[in-house]
Each structure stands twice: as structure tokens, then as C-alpha cells.
Amino acid sequence: xxxxxxxxxxxxxxxxxxxxxxxxxxxxxxxxxxxxxxxxxxxxxxxxxxxxxxxxxxxxxxxxxxxxxxxxxxxxxxxxxxxxxxxxxxxxxxxxxxxxxxxxxxx
Amino acid sequence: xxxxxxxxxxxxxxxxxxxxxxxxxxxxxxxxxxxxxxxxxxxxxxxxxxxxxxxxxxxxxxxxxxxxxxxxxxxxxxxxxxxxxxxxxxxxxxxxxxxxxxxxxxxxxxxxxxxxxx
Numbered sequence: 001x002x003x004x005x006x007x008x009x010x011x012x013x014x015x016x017x018x019x020x021x022x023x024x025x026x027x028x029x030x031x032x033x034x035x036x037x038x039x040x041x042x043x044x045x046x047x048x049x050x051x052x053x054x055x056x057x058x059x060x061x062x063x064x065x066x067x068x069x070x071x072x073x074x075x076x077x078x079x080x081x082x083x084x085x086x087x088x089x090x091x092x093x094x095x096x097x098x099x100x101x102x103x104x105x106x107x
Numbered sequence: 108x109x110x111x112x113x114x115x116x117x118x119x120x121x122x123x124x125x126x127x128x129x130x131x132x133x134x135x136x137x138x139x140x141x142x143x144x145x146x147x148x149x150x151x152x153x154x155x156x157x158x159x160x161x162x163x164x165x166x167x168x169x170x171x172x173x174x175x176x177x178x179x180x181x182x183x184x185x186x187x188x189x190x191x192x193x194x195x196x197x198x199x200x201x202x203x204x205x206x207x208x209x210x211x212x213x214x215x216x217x218x219x220x221x222x223x224x225x
Contacts, residue, residue, distance in 0.1 A: 034211035049211035091210025
């Protein structure tokens, strides 16, 4: 099985900050990677798919990069509505796996 | 508007069974593979199962293989998850979601809570 390791597990930041979350796969997954945002009590929402393609309607301050085993999600200028938990997910092979999540908290 | 609405969750004793349903609308159901993803209380997301567009291909997490069965009714645009021999560790919110051509989950339901407890 492919293990997905996110870092950090939590991060404290302020509005306007630039935030980067990383996701490392235990083996190469090409660009079969998606990023999700989840707010308390809500279903996840896809932000980025195919490692770097922004989902329609998602603000351009979100961006994704990487291929193979190392990926990043960057929020260029944090807004108040961005405080949430973020997950990566690999779709390269079954069983699909998610990272453990990164909780983005207000400093 | 795309809608996915899960139902069928509830309280069940260990060893019991439940069948979850996910009624969909607003997209061409039979052109998407479909997923079940769960989230235990206070925990992260866990992929559970995927069914192919036709229903002929099914895939399971090791934690549920042999106990859960995914299926679909393309005529009714509905996804199912039949869960048997339930364990306390199956307690979670169960979400249905499509699988896009790039293998992300674009559309999600609101989830249905399954609680396994005596």
C-alpha cells in the first residue's frame, strides 16, 4: 500500500501569511494526487487535482505542485475562511490513501 | 445542481449489518466510478471502497474486505454499501463521492453516521 505522509500535522498562521503543506508518497504516484479542504461538520471539498490543477471556483491563492513522491499545497495569502483541515489523497493505485491531515489554525 | 444524499446510517450492535444508500442527481451517474470514504470521530479520512462505472469492478480497503459490499443501480443513479459483521472500529461518518477521471473526489454527499455499539 502507498503511504501518504503530510507535514506539518498542524500549523498556526495569521491572515495574509503564506502557508505551505507537504505530502510525501511512499512510492511514486506520478501526478495522481488531490488536495482537499475540510471544515468542521462538513464534507471535504476538492481544491487541487492532478497535483497542480485548480478545481473550478477555488480561489487562485491556492496552488499545488509536485510529481512522483513529493507534493506541496501552497496558500499564498491566507484568508480567514481558509482555517480548516487539509488532506492529500493518492489515486495512483488501490487502496487509495489519504494523508493524515494538516490542521491550519489561527495564530 | 449536483446532489449526493446518503441514508441508512444508525446505531447497530457489533456483528450486525447495515445497508447505506447514496442517491445522486445532477450528473451522469453511469459515467463515473463511485467511492465510499469514511471518517471516524475526530479522525482523518479513510478510503473504503470503489465501484467501476458498470459495477463490474469493485475494490476494497483491507479493513473492510470480506465484510462490506459496494454496488450500484445505474437506472436509479444510486450507490450502495452493504456492511456486515460490523465492529466498533467501523464507527464513522460514511461519505459517498464520485471518482473523477483524474481519480479525485469532486462531488461529496453530506455523510451518514454509523455507530457500532452495544
